Amino acid sequence: MTLTTATVRISRFRRSKIYAIIESGGKQYKVASGQVIDVDHLKATEGNTVELDRVLLIDTDGKVTIGTPTITGAKVVATVQGEVKGDKLIVFRYKPKVRYRRKTGHRQLYTRLAIEKIVEPGVVPGEPSKRVRRRKKEVTENGT
Numbered sequence: 804m805t806l807t808t809a810t811v812r813i814s815r816f817r818r819s820k821i822y823a824i825i826e827s828g829g830k831q832y833k834v835a836s837g838q839v840i841d842v843d844h845l846k847a848t849e850g851n852t853v854e855l856d857r858v859l860l861i862d863t864d865g866k867v868t869i870g871t872p873t874i875t876g877a878k879v880v881a882t883v884q885g886e887v888k889g890d891k892l893i894v895f896r897y898k899p900k901v902r903y904r905r906k907t908g909h910r911q912l913y914t915r916l917a918i919e920k921i922v923e924p925g926v927v928p929g930e931p932s933k934r935v936r937r938r939k940k941e942v943t944e945n946g947t
Contacts, residue, residue, distance in 0.1 A: 820864055823921045825879050826857040834879060834918045841913040847883045853916065855879040861923055868923070876924030881916040889913055 822835040828843030847853050858877040861868045868874055889911040896905040 821921055822862050823858050823879055824860040825855050826859055827855055836918055836920050838918045839915060841887060841915050844912045845914040849883055849885045851883050853881050853883055855881060874924055878922050880919045882919055884915040884917050887913050887915050
């Protein structure tokens with residue numbers, strides 16, 4: 804049995820157990836903690852932390868929370884790693900029979916973000932969530 808690229812991509816995000824879909828610059832990104840993404844240029848200096856509060860969806864171990872259009876109180880905390888330029892686009896204008904040719908290039912400026920954590924609504928970011936354990940049943944001598 805061979806794996807398709809779709810199953811490989813899904814299993815890569817399953818390891819992180821939590822992922823979110825955020826909106827930045829009119830585009831949507833699927834992010835998980837520890838991931839590095841390039842978004843449209845933001846006015847932030849290198850090393851600063853950025854809170855992206857336009858969270859559209861959060862998936863935690865199969866429990867999906869969908870916003871209408873965003874989830875209030877949810878945010879993604881990321882660290883700015885710097886600015887990068889995208890691939891060069893060639894813009895070539897040409898008109899036949901009149902010897903008109905103009906060749907220019909363009910490189911879009913992006914901000915590279917390292918995703919630190921995804922904060923769900925109602926969860927205080929400094930406190931870890933408490934896990935409730937079931938108490939073990941005490942076994943008496945007669946087996947009940």
